[in-house]
Amino acid sequence: MYYSGAIRTLTLLWLWLLAGTAFAHHSLLTYDPGEIVEFEGEVTNVFWRNPHVQLTVRTTDEDGGERVWTAEGSPVNAMERAGITEAVVSVGERVRVTANPSRLVEDEARLVLLTLTDGQSFVLNTEAAAALGLPAYTSQAVPAGGAAVAGAEGYPEATGIFRVWTNRDRHWVARDVREWWARTHPLTESAQAMLDAWDPVADDPARQCIPAGMPEAMLMPFPIEFVDQGDILVLNIEEWDNSRTIHLNADPDADMPPSRLGYSVGRWEGDTLIVETSRIDYPYFNDQGIPQSEALAMVERFTLSENGTKLDWTATVTDPETFTEPIIMPEFHWDWIPGQEIKPYNCVVAE
16 A cells, blocks of 8 residues: 555644643634544545635445545645645545544544655644654744744844734644633633533534634734734734724723724833723634623733844733633744735635
8 A cells, every 4th residue: 555654754734732721723622632533535525725624535444335524624824834735635536544533523533644645644733643653843934933033133024013923833722621711710600601502513603704803813823914004003813814903092991882803902112012902792702612791801912022033922801701810811922934924814614
């Protein structure tokens, strides 16, 4: 078989783990990281769209019985930045799939390793790949950690925070998000009841291509871009094609209607941009069903590093209707990598 022997090419699409604990991206927690399924078959459909690439693979057992699997990969933009395009796998090709099975949907799995007929193998989940003893290295086109950029001087595109920033931290992962929240940030009784009633298949907005609202909109492993428009700063976020407006020196108590991304007022303290956001009309605090109310208020701090190559983010959230105490969000950062740009997200609901 062409699958035997040494793996010729391993491509690491994603850094899954961030130091510390927090959330998962889209429906990743619906897959069981402790279980592995392997199957071989013919690709009958390639869904090359966000929020995640999907392959449909038809398998045949020894008795001639057929089974059709849905294998979910990474978002399109992440795959393309890793040098993997739609042409890598085609309808009609035979593949071998190593994957984490869904806890909720029969014959659905999250890709760990995809092996093609020419012997190339692509690692799409580093944590699970490490458990299998597979070597892990990255072929991403951008330098890891931005280390190749010594400083911002000499680059005309670098003006303070006003440029494209690439997130090097994986969207936070906790295998049991409910247990983590109960241990670290207790919910109110009403919020806990809403979380218990949440259906990750029927209620997940990402599965319906509904753009994320605040604060979830900021918790994505995709590039962001600050644009200076004088008294207004625009923060473009690649995932969901979100665009936030930050009003400088504005009245935080202005009579503004609630919206999905809320009303944001910013001010400068040295190289740190402080943004206060309220009036958020979005039902979920994160993508695992934790609710929120319109009473939620958020304070973010964006701090530029001394050499101008790193942008740190911290945030505190209060919502007395949801949380019994303020929420200190885990810290993460973006790196400046010259030449990066915001790509269209173009989410499409899979049929």
